[in-house]
Amino acid sequence: DAGITQSPRHKVTETGTPVTLRCHQTENHRYMYWYRQDPGHGLRLIHYSYGVKDTDKGEVSDGYSVSRSKTEDFLLTLESATSSQTSVYFCAISELLNTEAFFGQGTRLTVV
């Protein structure tokens, strides 16, 4: 299995609070992604990174920010969590944009 660790695995937070999810890889892959998975929507790309300090928006980036200060770490921040951000969040990595992605185990976030 690819070395991808997401933390925390589960989190419950209150509306309006900031939340940071962490993705850590040991594969030295260039590309890292954050997706959210919701019933009926499949996986939707939030943000992705193509190198240290190089990031770009995905399909559903509003309300989210990311940072990548090291190759191995990609952080997803919800500045002020809302109930609509209750979801399962997956981190993925790939060597290139057009190669297969390896996924983490997911983080279940509940905003109450």
Added chain:
Amino acid sequence: AQSVTQPDIHITVSEGASLELRCNYSYGATPYLFWYVQSPGQGLQLLLKYFSGDTLVQGIKGFEAEFKRSQSSFNLRKPSVHWSDAAEYFCAVVQRPSGGSYIPTFGRGTSLIVHP
């Protein structure tokens, strides 16, 4: 925007029966195509991929998929389903939009239910 369509939300098959899961994408240029499987509570695992060459590709766990350019389709098949195949299946496309960069796009998924 590019899109990936998996028209079947749920499919129910009997163990031992054949399976076909459908996937269509919106772009005309040849994309990079993937099928992933997700077991409950797990992340996604790659089943197979198509980049170029032979349009029939073999994957893990006895799955295969066929790329049909004329139909913009990449359907997943298995000749005999096992109970352990019950899972969520996702089709994914990576293609360069006009003037942009490669962006991975996933379908909404098809949930496979296997009856004994």
